[in-house]
Amino acid sequence: MTDNAVESEGVKLQTPSRVNPEFKHEVLSMPGGETLKYCFQCGTCTSCCPIADITDSYRPRTAIRLAQLGLEERLLSSDTLWLCAACYTCTDHCPQGVEVKDVLRVFQNLAVKKGYIPRVYREVGKNILNAGYAYKISKFKMKKRIEKGLPPLSETPPAHMEKLAKATGFHETIAEMEDEE
Numbered sequence: 001m002t003d004n005a006v007e008s009e010g011v012k013l014q015t016p017s018r019v020n021p022e023f024k025h026e027v028l029s030m031p032g033g034e035t036l037k038y039c040f041q042c043g044t045c046t047s048c049c050p051i052a053d054i055t056d057s058y059r060p061r062t063a064i065r066l067a068q069l070g071l072e073e074r075l076l077s078s079d080t081l082w083l084c085a086a087c088y089t090c091t092d093h094c095p096q097g098v099e100v101k102d103v104l105r106v107f108q109n110l111a112v113k114k115g116y117i118p119r120v121y122r123e124v125g126k127n128i129l130n131a132g133y134a135y136k137i138s139k140f141k142m143k144k145r146i147e148k149g150l151p152p153l154s155e156t157p158p159a160h161m162e163k164l165a166k167a168t169g170f171h172e173t174i175a176e177m178e179d180e181e
């Protein structure tokens with residue numbers, strides 16, 4: 001899923017990906033990841049996936065295979081992991097009973113836990129922590145709401161969201177990412 005090619009003396013070479021043999025066990029031990037082991041790579045999930053239909057870079061079958069092979073870094077660092085629309089078509093069609101969407105969610109959760117999160121989602125996370133909304137609402141829009149008789153929006157996140165973020169460690173995750181930038 002990621003481009004592992006490097007340049008050497010003007011020639012593009014494919015570098016071997018690191019293998020973590022424990023990775024599949026980590027996935028299997030997480031809620032939603034248990035059915036990873038049943039996949040026999042038939043490709044049905046990819047053939048029925050609406051996202052795979054519009055881009056060659058997204059393949060749920062490949063994501064599952066990477067996990068089975070222990071290619072953790074290659075899988076978790078891939079931005080395409082985040083393209084899933086959570087429609088569950090793959091889960092409905094899998095002949096092996098693999099909970100494909102749930103397994104993909106486990107990959108995403110592990111990606112966040114291990115510091116792989118696309119910049120766009122970092123920004124969304126920061127906005128939610130700071131204001132309680134996925135994107136910043138400008139002062140202009142706030143003013144327009146009032147002009148149209150709509151109630152004003154809070155400029156701080158609701159208390160329960162703050163509590164949830166602290167309990168799940170989301171605060172720390174976002175703070176660590178800011179430090180790295």
Ligand code: SF4
Pocket residue numbers: 038039040041042043044045046060061064093094095096097098100
């Ligand atoms: S449909 Fe199920 S068995 Fe087939 S490749 Fe996808 S996850 Fe594996």
Ligand code: SF4
Pocket residue numbers: 045048049050051052060083084085086087088089090091100101104
């Ligand atoms: S849940 Fe995600 S991977 Fe599965 S079919 Fe829908 S978009 Fe594709």
